[in-house]
Amino acid sequence: MTSTIEPQGAATPAPRGTLRRPADLARNIDVSGLVDTEGGLLDRVIFTDQQLYRQELRRVFAPSWLFLAHTDQFHKPGDFFTTYMGEDPVIVTLDRDRRIRAYLNSCRHRGARVCRAESGTTRNFTCTYHGWSFNLDGSLASVPNKDGYTEDFSADQWGLVEVPHVESYHGLIFGTWNPQPVPLRESLGDMAWYMDAMLDHDEQGTVVVGGVHKWVLEGNWKLAAEQFATDWYHVNMSHASALMVLAPSGKKPKDEVVHRTGRQYSDGNGNGAGFPVHPKNRFDARTVHEWMDYDALRARLGEARVEGPLTNGHATVFPNFSYLPVNGSIRVWHPKGPDRMEVWAWTIVDKSMPPEVREAQRLYNLRTFGPSGIFEQDDGENWSEVQAISHGFITNGVALNYQMGLGSEREDGRYPGTTSELYSDAAGRAFYGRWRELMNTPAWHEPAMRSTNE
Ligand code: FES
């Protein structure tokens, strides 16, 4: 074996203890020809190919800001939540200095998870394989039978691998493995204005109600992420029956819904959001709607936000965090191979909501976008349908159409950044444009970049 192990000190920002790998373990494919943002065409191989999927983990997930958890999940030191960044398991916890930190959930000894619970409170993380134990600051606290090691064994070189940057925005915690990232707020850009329509109704912010719902879908993670970025178009057809059920009694909402107008935001970082403006049929929970103080919201957020993204809509923060403002649904599409994703979904509400309003919002979100929600079922069915046939040899080579609204992107003067029509693929094209850019760019961990980063 020619590889050498290089354990590094606790202050090292980049993941430590990595091997010097042969370069061809991480061969990269040029994806330029697979995404045509100008022509609005997409090659289906990006949803099915295992090698491209591995490249996504390296070049899309490893360098990006990824959603970890909500700040309301951490109140006292030792509170923790376990999740994933790409396919990497991580622990998010509040340390003794009340700092939110995140670690790779993999023991430095033989690699078992050091925390197998989904959430809870602990004093330390003890691996159940041989018993190595780690403090809340990630350092190695104790090693059973330590006298079996030589005197050279240094515990401070074998702490948990820490996620180098963890930042939050209005209650949403994101982390990145990139040792020198663009700050989170900067990477959100104008998208933050749209996010505030859900997160910043008043100065108390949001809290989580209920637990985290988790379910598996047989579809590529990008199908869900892109739809939440760009696809109001499917609503009329896919959700026709759900819209009927939710319509005010005696009215059929379809015509009004079909002819809605609105805007769709997109940006160069791959973020996207769409929303109807002044919709006649409301599809939010009545109890929540009646509780909302729209005058106060207008004063705080402005008319443009209240008439649009606060009232309805969908959004994705690139790559795999999405939300639905009126449902209070936030979710991550965890990649589990090219053909599978795991959906993790939270319900968030305004902290200022009284209990009965919180409960109304929680139930409304479950009815519509819980694992068996009437809209969620339609969406999952579509993604699984698309995925199920896309491995066919001929099928896989037939391009997909993302041409709706080609050339309609502009600054409209009312909504920040670049917007298009409500019915448009603009944010989808931007999403895949960003994906293409990252897939063709060496990430911080690749040898060519190391010489400039070190
Ligand atoms: S794998 Fe964790 S102590 Fe051995």
Ligand SMILES: [Fe+2]
């Ligand atoms: Fe949908």
